[in-house]
Amino acid sequence: xxxxxxxxxxxxxxxxxxxxxxxxxxxxxxxxxxxxxxxxxxxxxxxxxxxxxxxxxxxxxxxxxxxxxxxxxxxxxxxxxxxxxxxxxxxxxxxxxxxxxxxxxxxxxxxxxxxxxxxxxxxxxxxxxxxxxxxxxxxxxxxxxxxxxxxxxxxxxxxxxxxxxxxxxxxxxxxxxxxxxxxxxxxxxxxxxxxxxxxxxxxxxxxxxxxxxxxxxxxxxxxxxxxxxxxxxxxxxxxxxxxxxxxxxxxxxxxxxxxxxxxxxxxxxxxxxxxxxxxxxxxxxxxxxxxxxxxxxxxxxxxxxxxxxxx
Amino acid sequence: xxxxxxxxxxxxxxxxxxxxxxxxxxxxxxxxxxxxxxxxxxxxxxxxxxxxxxxxxxxxxxxxxxxxxxxxxxxxxxxxxxxxxxxxxxxxxxxxxxxxxxxxxxxxxxxxxxxxxxxxxxxxxxxxxxxxxxxxxxxxxxxxxxxxxxxxxxxxxxxxxxxxxxxxxxxxxxxxxxxxxxxxxxxxxxxxxxxxxxxxxxxxxxxxxxxxxxxxxxxxxxxxxxxxxxxxxxxxxxxxxxxxxxxxxxxxxxxxxxxxxxxxxxxxxxxxxxxxxxxxxxxxxxxxxxxxxxxxxxxxxxxxxxxxxxx
Amino acid sequence: xxxxxxxxxxxxxxxxxxxxxxxxxxxxxxxxxxxxxxxxxxxxxxxxxxxxxxxxxxxxxxxxxxxxxxxxxxxxxxxxxxxxxxxxxxxxxxxxxxxxxxxxxxxxxxxxxxxxxxxxxxxxxxxxxxxxxxxxxxxxxxxxxxxxxxxxxxxxxxxxxxxxxxxxxxxxxxxxxxxxxxxxxxxxxxxxxxxxxxxxxxxxxxxxxxxxxxxxxxxxxxxxxxxxxxxxxxxxxxxxxxxxxxxxxxxxxxxxxxxxxxxxxxxxxxxxxxxxxxxxxxxxxxxxxxxxxxxxxxxxxxxxxxxxxxx
Numbered sequence: 001x002x003x004x005x006x007x008x009x010x011x012x013x014x015x016x017x018x019x020x021x022x023x024x025x026x027x028x029x030x031x032x033x034x035x036x037x038x039x040x041x042x043x044x045x046x047x048x049x050x051x052x053x054x055x056x057x058x059x060x061x062x063x064x065x066x067x068x069x070x071x072x073x074x075x076x077x078x079x080x081x082x083x084x085x086x087x088x089x090x091x092x093x094x095x096x097x098x099x100x101x102x103x104x105x106x107x108x109x110x111x112x113x114x115x116x117x118x119x120x121x122x123x124x125x126x127x128x129x130x131x132x133x134x135x136x137x138x139x140x141x142x143x144x145x146x147x148x149x150x151x152x153x154x155x156x157x158x159x160x161x162x163x164x165x166x167x168x169x170x171x172x173x174x175x176x177x178x179x180x181x182x183x184x185x186x187x188x189x190x191x192x193x194x195x196x197x198x199x200x201x202x203x204x205x206x207x208x209x210x211x212x213x214x215x216x217x218x219x220x221x222x223x224x225x226x227x228x229x230x231x232x233x234x235x236x237x238x239x240x241x242x243x244x245x246x247x248x249x250x251x252x253x254x255x256x257x258x259x260x261x262x263x264x265x266x267x268x269x270x271x272x273x274x275x276x277x278x279x280x281x282x283x284x285x286x287x288x289x290x291x292x293x294x295x296x297x298x299x300x301x302x303x304x305x306x307x308x309x310x311x
Numbered sequence: 312x313x314x315x316x317x318x319x320x321x322x323x324x325x326x327x328x329x330x331x332x333x334x335x336x337x338x339x340x341x342x343x344x345x346x347x348x349x350x351x352x353x354x355x356x357x358x359x360x361x362x363x364x365x366x367x368x369x370x371x372x373x374x375x376x377x378x379x380x381x382x383x384x385x386x387x388x389x390x391x392x393x394x395x396x397x398x399x400x401x402x403x404x405x406x407x408x409x410x411x412x413x414x415x416x417x418x419x420x421x422x423x424x425x426x427x428x429x430x431x432x433x434x435x436x437x438x439x440x441x442x443x444x445x446x447x448x449x450x451x452x453x454x455x456x457x458x459x460x461x462x463x464x465x466x467x468x469x470x471x472x473x474x475x476x477x478x479x480x481x482x483x484x485x486x487x488x489x490x491x492x493x494x495x496x497x498x499x500x501x502x503x504x505x506x507x508x509x510x511x512x513x514x515x516x517x518x519x520x521x522x523x524x525x526x527x528x529x530x531x532x533x534x535x536x537x538x539x540x541x542x543x544x545x546x547x548x549x550x551x552x553x554x555x556x557x558x559x560x561x562x563x564x565x566x567x568x569x570x571x572x573x574x575x576x577x578x579x580x581x582x583x584x585x586x587x588x589x590x591x592x593x594x595x596x597x598x599x600x601x602x603x604x605x606x607x608x609x610x611x612x613x614x615x616x617x618x619x620x621x622x
Numbered sequence: 623x624x625x626x627x628x629x630x631x632x633x634x635x636x637x638x639x640x641x642x643x644x645x646x647x648x649x650x651x652x653x654x655x656x657x658x659x660x661x662x663x664x665x666x667x668x669x670x671x672x673x674x675x676x677x678x679x680x681x682x683x684x685x686x687x688x689x690x691x692x693x694x695x696x697x698x699x700x701x702x703x704x705x706x707x708x709x710x711x712x713x714x715x716x717x718x719x720x721x722x723x724x725x726x727x728x729x730x731x732x733x734x735x736x737x738x739x740x741x742x743x744x745x746x747x748x749x750x751x752x753x754x755x756x757x758x759x760x761x762x763x764x765x766x767x768x769x770x771x772x773x774x775x776x777x778x779x780x781x782x783x784x785x786x787x788x789x790x791x792x793x794x795x796x797x798x799x800x801x802x803x804x805x806x807x808x809x810x811x812x813x814x815x816x817x818x819x820x821x822x823x824x825x826x827x828x829x830x831x832x833x834x835x836x837x838x839x840x841x842x843x844x845x846x847x848x849x850x851x852x853x854x855x856x857x858x859x860x861x862x863x864x865x866x867x868x869x870x871x872x873x874x875x876x877x878x879x880x881x882x883x884x885x886x887x888x889x890x891x892x893x894x895x896x897x898x899x900x901x902x903x904x905x906x907x908x909x910x911x912x913x914x915x916x917x918x919x920x921x922x923x924x925x926x927x928x929x930x931x932x933x
Contacts, residue, residue: 007800009822020822025878062788065797072798084708086395086412101708101726102742104412104430104448119726119744120413120760122430122448122465136782137726137744137762138431140448140465153782154744154762155814157502160447160464163523163541166373171497171519171537175376176383178318186793191779191816192466192836194502194524194542200320200331208793212785213816213838214503214856216524216542216560226793230785231816231838232856232874234525234543234560249838249856250874250892252543252561252579256336268874268892268906270561270579284579284595284906285607291614296907298614303913303920397706397723415723415741415759431724433741433759433776449742451759451776468813471758471775474834474853477684482808482830482848486687487694489629503777505813505835505853511631511642525814527835527853527871545836545854545871563854563872563890567647581872581890595890595906596918602925609925 004036007068015051018071020064039064077116077134088125100137112148124159136191143197147185147207155192158183162196162203162219162237175199177219184208190215190231199237206243218255230267242277252284266292315347318379326362329382331375350375388427388445399436411448423459435470447502454508458496458518466503469494473507473514473530473548486510488530495519501526501542510548517554529566541578553588563595577603626658629690637673640693642686661686699738699756710747722759734770746781758813765819769807769829777814780805784818784825784841784859797821799841806830812837812853821859828865840877852889864899874906888914 008017010026013035021030021040030038030047038048039055048054057063077098081087085103091110093099098116106125111117115133123129124142131148135141139152142159152158164175179198183205189195190213197203198220205211206225215229218237225243229235233247236255241247245259248267259265260277270284283292319328321337324346332341332351341349341358349359350366359365368374388409392398396414402421404410409427417436422428426444434440435453442459446452450463453470463469475486490509494516500506501524508514509531516522517536526540529548536554540546544558547566552558556570559578570576571588581595594603630639632648635657643652643662652660652669660670661677670676679685699720703709707725713732715721720738728747733739737755746764751757753770761774764781774780786797801820805827811817812835819825820842827833828847837851840859847865851857855869858877863869867881870889881887882899892906905914 007798007822012823023878059788061797062790062795065788065790065795068798068800069796072800102413102431102724120431120449120724120742138449138742138760138777154779155449155466155503155777155816157465157524160502163501163521165499165521166370166376168373168376172521172539173373173376174380174499175372176318176379178379178383188787188796190785191782191818192503192525192777192814194466196502196524200318201323210785210787210794213779213818214525214814214836218542228794231840231858232543232854236542236560249858250561250872254578256334267876267894268579268890272578287611291611295610295614298617299610299917299921300909300913301617302613302924303917306920306923413724413742431742431760449760466760466777466814468776468835471813474812474832476832477681477687479684479687483832483850484684484687485691485810486683487629487690489690489694503814503836505777507813507835511629512634525836529853543854547853547871561872565889567645579890583889598922602922605925606921609928610921612928613924 002036006071008035010035010038018055018067020060020068022060022064039067076114082119094131118154127159130185143179144181144183146183147187149186150183151188153189153191153193153213156189157192157194158189159195159197162199164199164219164237179203179220181205184225187211193217196237212249224261233265313347317382319346321346321349329366329378331371331379333371333375350378387425393430405442429465438470441496454490455492455494457494458498460497461494462499464500464502464504464524467500468503468505469500470506470508473510475510475530475548490514490531492516495536498522504528507548523560535572544576624658628693630657632657632660640677640689642682642690644682644686661689698736704741716753740776749781752807765801766803766805768805769809771808772805773810775811775813775815775835778811779814779816780811781817781819784821786821786841786859801825801842803827806847809833815839818859834871846883855887 005016010019010029010033013019015036018037019035037053041060045056079096081099082101084101085099087105088107090107091105093111094113097111100119102120104122110128112131117135118137120138122140129146133150135152136154139156144159159181161177165172179202181203184207186208189211193215195217196219204222208226211229212231214232216234220238222240228246230249233251235253238256241259242261244262247265251265251269253271259275262278263275264280266282271286280289316327321340321344324330326347329348330346348364352371356367390407392410393412395412396410398416399418401418402416404422405424408422411430413431415433421439423442428446429448431449433451440457444461447463447465450467455470470492472488476483490513492514495518497519500522504526506528507530515533519537522540523542525543527545531549533551539557541560544562546564549567552570553572555573558576562576562580564582570586573589574586575591577593582597591600627638632641632651632655635641637658640659641657659675663682667678701718703721704723706723707721709727710729712729713727715733716735719733722741724742726744732750734753739757740759742760744762751768755772758774758776761778766781781803783799787794801824803825806829808830811833815837817839818841826844830848833851834853836854838856842860844862850868852871855873857875860878863881864883866884869887873887873891875893881897884900885897886902888904893908902911
C-alpha cells in the first residue's frame with residue numbers, strides 16, 4: 001500500500017504526492033508528471049500515464065478541495081487573549097476564541113466559540129461575531145453582525161459610513177449613516193475589500209457568499225446566498241443581488257437595481273439596469289453575452305471594410 | 312403634540328418615526344408605511360397616506376440630511392491621548408483632541424481642536440491636522456497638511472510616494488517624491504483610498520470634496536472644491552479637476568489633463584484628454600453622453616441587420 | 623561658481639534650484655522660470671532662457687531621477703527594534719535593520735541588512751526579507767520570500783489566501799492555498815495593493831517590477847522582470863507576464879493567459895486571451911491599438927450618418 005504524503009502540482013509532484021488537473025491548458029503536463037495520484041475529470045482519464053493512479057470525478061475541483069483539505073486542515077486557533085490586546089471589560093470573548101496582539105475590542109462586542117481575531121484588528125462597540133470566524137490582521141469592523149464561519153482577509157473594512165451626502169448651499173452635507181452590515185454564515189471577504197454600513201436599513205451579505213480582494217459594496221446593498229464577487233468589482237448602494245449571482249472582476253453595478261438569481265455579470269461589465277434571473281451579461285453598458293460578441297464582430301467587419309473612409 | 316423618536320425607513324417606521332422618500336422606485340412603500348412623518352418632494356405629496364405628516368421640500372435629500380442629523384448628531388470625541396499611543400514629545404496635540412490606542416504620532420505633528428485620531432493610525436513627522444477632523448482607524452498619513460473638518464475613513468493612505476521612476480540601463484530608477492498632500496477643509500476620503508504625495512509640487516484636494524472608498528489619486532493631481540469622486544475611480548498624476556466635477560465609479564483619468572468645472576465623468580469612463588466645463592462624458596474613450604448612447608444604438612442596429620454575415 | 627541648493631518645479635524654482643522639463647504641455651513655463659538649471663531634452667534646448675543653464679540629455683527623466691536623488695538620498699533607517707514591537711524569539715533580525723512600533727514579527731522570520739519595517743507591520747511566520755528592503759506601515763506579509771531592495775507601501779497585503787473554492791452540494795468549499803509569494807530584488811508594491819499566495823505553486827513577481835496602488839495580483843500569477851502594473855489594474859490567477867510588460871491603469875487580465883515580453887496593455891483594457899510579445903492592445907475585449915481607434919472612428923461615422931434611423 002502506498003501512503004501519500006501531500007499534494008503538489010503536476011510538474012513538482014513525486015510518487016507520494018496527490019496532484020490535480022482540470023484545465024485543458026495544462027493537460028500536456030500529464031505526460032511527464034511523476035505524481036502518484038491525479039484527481040481529474042473523465043475527459044483526461046485516458047491520458048493518465050500508467051504509473052499514475054487516477055481519481056476520476058465528475059466534479060474534480062470539488063474533489064480536489066476535499067483531498068487537499070485532508071492534507072491541510074485549517075488549524076484551530078490557540079485560545080486566549082494576547083496580553084497586548086485591549087479588550088473592553090464589557091466585551092464577551094469566548095474562552096475558546098483567540099484575540100491577537102494589539103487588537104482593540106470595543107464595548108459589548110461578542111466573539112463566539114473558536115473564532116480567531118488577527119493581530120491589530122479593531123472591532124467597534126457592539127459588533128457581534130459568531131463561532132469559528134477568522135478575522136484577518138489589520139481589518140476593521142464596526143456596526144456589524146457576523147454569523148458563523150465568516151472569514152475576513154487582512155485590511156478588510158466592514159461597517160464604516162457609506163458615501164451619503166446632500167448638496168447644501170455651502171457645500172455637501174453628510175447624511176447620517178445608521179444601518180449595520182449583516183454578514184451571514186460562511187461568507188468570506190477579501191483583502192482590502194470595503195463594505196459600508198447601511199444608511200437606514202442594513203447592508204446584507206447572504207450566507208456562503210464569497211467576495212474577493214478590493215471589492216466595494218455600497219450602503220444598503222443586499223447580496224443573496226452563495227454569490228461570487230470577483231476582485232475589484234463594485235456594487236453600488238441599495239442594489240440587490242438574488243442568490244447565486246456571479247459578478248466578475250472589475251464589473252460595476254449602479255445603485256438601486258436588482259440582479260436576478262444565477263445571473264452572471266461579466267468582467268468589466270457596467271450594469272445600469274435590472275438583470276433577469278439566469279442572464280449572462282457583459283459590456284458597458286451591459287448586454288447579453290451573445291449580443292456583445294456579435295457587436296464586436298460587426299464593428300470589426302465594418303471598420304475593415306470602411307477603412308475609416310466612408311462607404 | 313407628537314414627539315418623534317427617531318428616523319427609520321418607510322417599511323420599518325412607526326408613528327413616532329420620521330422617514331424619507333426621494334426615489335420613485337420606492338414610492339409604493341408609501342401605501343403601507345406606518346411612519347409619523349415623511350420627508351419627501353412635491354412629486355410624492357399627494358401619495359402620502361392620511362396618517363402621515365408630510366414634510367414637502369424642494370431639496371428633500373438635504374432636508375433629510377438635516378433632520379436625521381438632529382436625531383443623530385456627530386458626537387465629539389472624548390479628549391485625551393490613550394496611554395498605549397506613542398506621541399513624539401515634539402508633537403502638539405490639542406488638549407481637546409483624542410488619540411486612540413496604539414497610534415503612532417511622529418515628530419512635530421500638530422493635531423487641532425476637537426480632532427479625533429482613531430485606533431492604530433500612523434501619522435508621520437510634520438503632518439498638520441486642523442480642527443474637528445476625524446482620522447479613521449488604521450489609516451496612515453505622511454507628508455500632508457489637513458484643514459479643518461477633514462474625515463478619513465479606515466485604511467485610507469495619504470502621502471506615500473507616488474509611482475515615479477525612469478528607465479535606466481539596469482532597470483527602473485526611482486524619482487524622489489518631494490511634494491505633499493494638501494487636503495482642504497471639509498474633505499472626506501473613503502476607506503482604503505490612496506492619495507499619493509506630489510513629486511515636486513503638491514497633490515491638492517479642494518475644500519468640501521468627497522472621495523469614496525478605494526479611489527486612487529496620483530501624485531500632483533489637483534482637485535477643486537466640492538468635487539465628487541466615486542468608488543474605485545482613479546485620477547492619474549498631474550491631472551486637474553476644477554470645482555464641482557463629478558467622477559463616477561470606476562472611471563479612470565489619464566495624467567496631465569484638465570477637467571473643466573461641473574463636468575460629469577460617467578461610470579467606467581476612460582478619459583484620455585481634456586474635458587470642457589459642464590460637459591457630460593462617458594465611454595472609453597470618453598465621449599458626450601448623447602454620442603455614446605447613439606453609438607450603442609447604432610451598433611446594435613447594424614449587428615442585428617448584418618447578423619455577422621456581411622451586408 | 624554657483625552652488626545649487628535643491629530641486630524645484632519650474633514655476634517655483636530660484637536661481638539656486640535645479641528644475642526639470644520633459645512634457646511639451648509645460649514648456650511655456652520655461653519663459654518665466656527663475657531656475658538656475660533645467661534638466662531637459664534636446665527638443666527644448668533652444669527654448670531655455672539665457673539665465674538658465676541647460677542639462678540637455680537624451681533621457682532627461684532618468685537624468686532627473688539621478689539629480690534629484692543626489693539632493694534627496696534615501697536615508698538609512700535607524701537600526702534597532704522598537705520596544706513596543708513583538709518579535710518572536712526565533713526570528714532573525716539583522717542588527718542593522720529597523721523594526722517599528724507595534725510590529726508583530728512571527729516565528730522564524732528573517733530580516734536582512736539595513737531593512738526597515740514600518741510601524742504596525744505584521745509579518746507572518748517563516749517570511750524571509752532580504753537586505754535594504756522597506757516595508758510600509760500597516761502592511762501585512764505572510765507565506766512570502768522577499769529579495770533585496772523590495773519596497774512595500776502602506777497597507778500592501780502580501781501572501782493571504784487566494785480566491786479558491788469549489789461548488790459543493792451545500793455551498794462553496796474552500797480549496798487550500800499552499801503556495802507562497804516570491805518577490806524578487808528591487809520590486810516595489812503600492813499602497814493597499816493585494817498579492818495572493820499561490821494555490822499550489824508560487825505567485826512570482828520578477829526583479830525590478832513596479833506595482834502601483836490598489837493593484838490586485840491573483841494566486842499563481844507570474845510576472846517577469848521590470849514589468850509595470852499601474853494603479854487599480856488586476857491580474858487574475860495563473861496568468862503569466864513575460865519581461866518588460868506594461869499593464870496600464872484599471873486594465874484587467876483574465877486568468878490562465880500569457881502576455882509576451884514588452885507587450886503593452888492599455889488603460890481599462892480587458893484581456894481575455896494571450897497577447898503576443900511586443901503587441902500594443904487596448905479595449906475590452908483587447909485588440910491592437912490601431913484597430914481599436916479605427917473601430918471608434920468607424921462607429922462614430924456610422925452613428926452620425928445613420929442618426930439611429932437606419933441607412
